[in-house]
Amino acid sequence: MRWFLPWTLAAVTAAAASSVLAMALSPAPTTMDFTPAPLEDTSSRPQFCKWPCECPPSPPRCPLGVSLITDGCECCKMCAQQLGDNCTEAAICDPHRGLYCDYSGDRPRYAIGVCALCNLRPCDVDIRTLIKAGKKCLVVYHPEASMNFTLAGCVSTRSYQPKYCGVCMDNRCCIPYKSKTINVSFQCPDGLGFSRQVLWINACFCNLNCRNPNDIFADLESYPDFSEISN
Numbered sequence: 001m002r003w004f005l006p007w008t009l010a011a012v013t014a015a016a017a018s019s020v021l022a023m024a025l026s027p028a029p030t031t032m033d034f035t036p037a038p039l040e041d042t043s044s045r046p047q048f049c050k051w052p053c054e055c056p057p058s059p060p061r062c063p064l065g066v067s068l069i070t071d072g073c074e075c076c077k078m079c080a081q082q083l084g085d086n087c088t089e090a091a092i093c094d095p096h097r098g099l100y101c102d103y104s105g106d107r108p109r110y111a112i113g114v115c116a117l118c119n120l121r122p123c124d125v126d127i128r129t130l131i132k133a134g135k136k137c138l139v140v141y142h143p144e145a146s147m148n149f150t151l152a153g154c155v156s157t158r159s160y161q162p163k164y165c166g167v168c169m170d171n172r173c174c175i176p177y178k179s180k181t182i183n184v185s186f187q188c189p190d191g192l193g194f195s196r197q198v199l200w201i202n203a204c205f206c207n208l209n210c211r212n213p214n215d216i217f218a219d220l221e222s223y224p225d226f227s228e229i230s231n
Contacts, residue, residue, distance in 0.1 A: 045109045048090035049073035067096045084197060087113045100199050102181045116181045116197045117151070127167050137206045138166035139174055151196065154186040165204035178202040 053075030062068050062079035071078045072092040080094035081087045081101075093099035093115035103113040131138045146159040165174040182200045187193045 045111050046088075048088045048111075049075070051075075067094045069095070081115050083115050083117065085115045087115050102179060102197075102199055104178075104180050114181060114197065116199045127164070128169065131167075131169060136170050137168040137172060137174065139206055140164070140201075140204050141166050149184055149186070149198065151186055154188040154194070157185045157187050157193070160184075163201045163204075165201060166206070168206050172206045172208055174204050174206040176201050176203070177205045 049072070051073075053073065055076035059068060059077035060079050066082060067080040068077055069080045069092070070076070072088070072090045078091065080096075081091050081099070082094055083097070083099060085091075085093070087093050087101035088111065093101050098117055099115045100117070101113040102116045103110040105114065106112050125141070125143075127138055127141050130141065141164040143161065143164075146161045148159050149156040165176060167174060176199070179199055179201050181197045183195050184198045185193060185195045
């Protein structure tokens with residue numbers, strides 16, 4: 001047994017040396033730094049409404065013909081923004097003049113718009129009668145014939161073939177999804193002419209976020225998330 005002990009010790013020593021050599025020759029593990037994907041920066045969109053409300057002691061005196069309304073924050077009285085004025089969620093356009101805040105020029109923030117003439121639905125067509133059997137909505141109404149715009153008895157100098165947002169038979173409302181503002185020239189019976197910015201609709205969608213279905217001014221107060229879209 002004396003000869004067996006030295007042989008065993010030699011074998012153990014050789015095995016330990018081989019293990020140390022293998023660890024020395026093997027590549028060291030590489031540490032990977034995880035870089036999270038950048039998140040969309042939404043802090044650039046200004047907040048125009050602040051609560052609690054802070055209003056002046058007396059309402060403003062508006063120029064002749066300009067509506068005195070409650071601001072978009074539902075806080076204070078304000079003089080409504082007029083055609084061509086900038087508008088926000090707080091400074092809203094004059095609803096009594098058929099004005100609409102067009103945010104298409106402020107992508108992707110949709111924070112500051114321009115007051116344009118609202119041209120959402122035709123006045124002389126009942127779109128509900130055009131909804132197909134089995135359907136509850138007509139998302140877009142597109143007349144086949146061209147037409148001239150009229151404003152205060154004046155007629156546009158050229159004809160157009162606009163698209164209109166449709167209506168729903170349930171509790172959904174249809175509002176512009178893609179739109180822009182175009183400049184329309186008008187000619188009046190007395191020979192005078194002028195031009196106005198008019199909302200031009202390219203696409204609409206019908207959604208469930210309606211405080212008052214088919215009220216065009218209530219429909220335009222906000223743009224719902226895509227999760228709420230239902231055609």
